[in-house]
Amino acid sequence: MGNTDSVLGLQRRQLIKGALAVSAGMAGFSVLKPVYAADDMVVKGPRVPDVKPSKVSARCHVIIAKDPEPTPENQGMFSNMGFIITQKGVVVFDSGGSVQIGEMLIRQIKKMTDKPVVKVFNSHMHGDHWLGNHAFVQEWPNVEIYAHENMHKAIKEGVGEFWVNMQARATNNATAGTVITAPNQVLKGGEVFDMGDTLLRVHYYGKCHTDSDICLEVTADKTVYAGDIVMTGRVANMDDGTYTGSIEGIKKLKADTQATNYVQGHFKFGPKQADIYLEFLETLYGSVVEFQKQGVGPSEMKDKVLPKLKKYRDWKGFDGVIGRYIALAYTEAEANNF
Template identity: 50%
Template sequence: MKRRDLLKSAFGLTAGLAGFSVMKPVYSADDWVEKGPDMPNVPITKVTNRCYYFLAQDGEPSPSNQGFFSNPGFIVTSEGVMVVDTGGSLQIGEMLVRQIKTVTDKPVVKVINTHIHGDHWLGNQAFVDAYPDVEIYSHPKVIQQVKDGAGEFWVGFMSRNTNNATAGTAVTPPTKELHGGETIKMGDTTFKIHYLGKVHTDSDLAVEVVEDKILYSGDMMMRRVANMADGSFPGSISAMEELANMDIKTFIPGHGLHDGKALVKEQKEFFEVIYNTVGKYYDEGLSDFEIKPKIEAHPFMQKVASKWPGYEHTIGRFVSDAYHEFEMSLFS
């Protein structure tokens, strides 16, 4: 994004609230830099001899983590490297390229972006810079939403939340489509692509590494409470049922530690507690803010979900998103 666009959007944000003179602008000329600082190396988590990922320590972007708060992954095959998600900035992408080279001298030949949220694909730029022939894939809805302006939104989001540490990041969208159901063979490794409908967003792809029984699930599951505004509660519940029935041993989520089927089970229960409780009390005439404490009092929420990053600040928004989805379902 160009500087004048940043300033324009900063003005738009503040002017809508109160007198501009009393508001601190989001950016000032003093803050402006052409390119933010390098991203320090994040250690690689090795899951099997071919499957790896970079574990995000934080649940949200901040100046101190420079926008690194999701889990990019990579798989080393006999015919090169497949990358699943590239992080949220040019600098993060460059760090991934650097770190992958410590594991293998094979080139990155394919990248899959699991969904539209920018923390999963704004690092694409670094892979195109390092490997000009790399093929970048996503669900076609990601490509369309970037054409409609989602990329600029995410560049601005990352910049605002990191005090401009991600400066220099340019929207570099995927260009090749995957719809789900495809099998991709790369030498000794077989990938299966899964699309389960509207789950965390309407563009979620999961990448199965068949030989290792591993699934890179994107944000369809994670022990974190962050954003359901683009997703579906019933869609998530049925997706978790499908994932639980797959021949998978290890799930690598979009955020947080990898785990076995317990991760799917917990994620399913989380969405069920919210959606079923909303449905029950909706019928009794309660509003979303009256239902929220009943959900928070549920033993699963008390014992499990309340320990996840983001729970305290975001559970209210999840309840109102579920409430609206439930209400809409009555009229469709």
């Protein structure tokens, strides 16, 4: 999208539409219908270009987002979207960060199967993983949308508004028209769904990346959709999570599932992703704990820990966020000492 005057005019209308969507979102937190302006002003950001799904295992697929952050160019698509084609229909794991991204995912699914999407799982409360719910409700009004109970709570507290605004700002309103569409099913962890040719098992390990992370195990494929509790190649946001919780969570996930494939919420999938991320977390947090014992203070901690993390330096976002995440680890380690 170029910066011509007419485009700016469109953007202004999109802003108004975004504001409408947000106020509609605050009116109630059930599934919402999109709000349209006058007929010729159905203001919506442009469609998102198709991205071909990657095959993970017999039933499991994922659309990989190549960027680590939302930009006008990627139209807010910076998180992966998974789907599982089962005997009893298609199951989606993460619906994307806007209605347009969700619609793109639906187009790709329809190229591969005539089966409807019967279930959508939202991995956690960060909106890049679930604002696409809107597209699925438009296409299949009775679709079941599942999320952990803590995500339902976060949506009541306004996390949806925060993310709609953030995505719109970061993309010059390419995500305009996205209506906050809350999940309509509540998970606590431990649920099992029989999809005919495979079971789906929901795993919840407390506060890891957030307090609302669920993982979905596709038992017949030994594949786990891990959301953001497994992240390699990009330094994960730890502002809403804990290091010790993440470390324990990944260990339990590995033991519970013995998966041969981990699909991350960003970037990659592969057999070793849980191990690689576990090692990263243990190195970062373990170093901070060790140096704290030696009396290293918060101001010198970054310089001490950085050399230990050498092999992760090419992870996206490393230089920008690692200082802050070492500081978070410091605070967490200190708190755990008392």
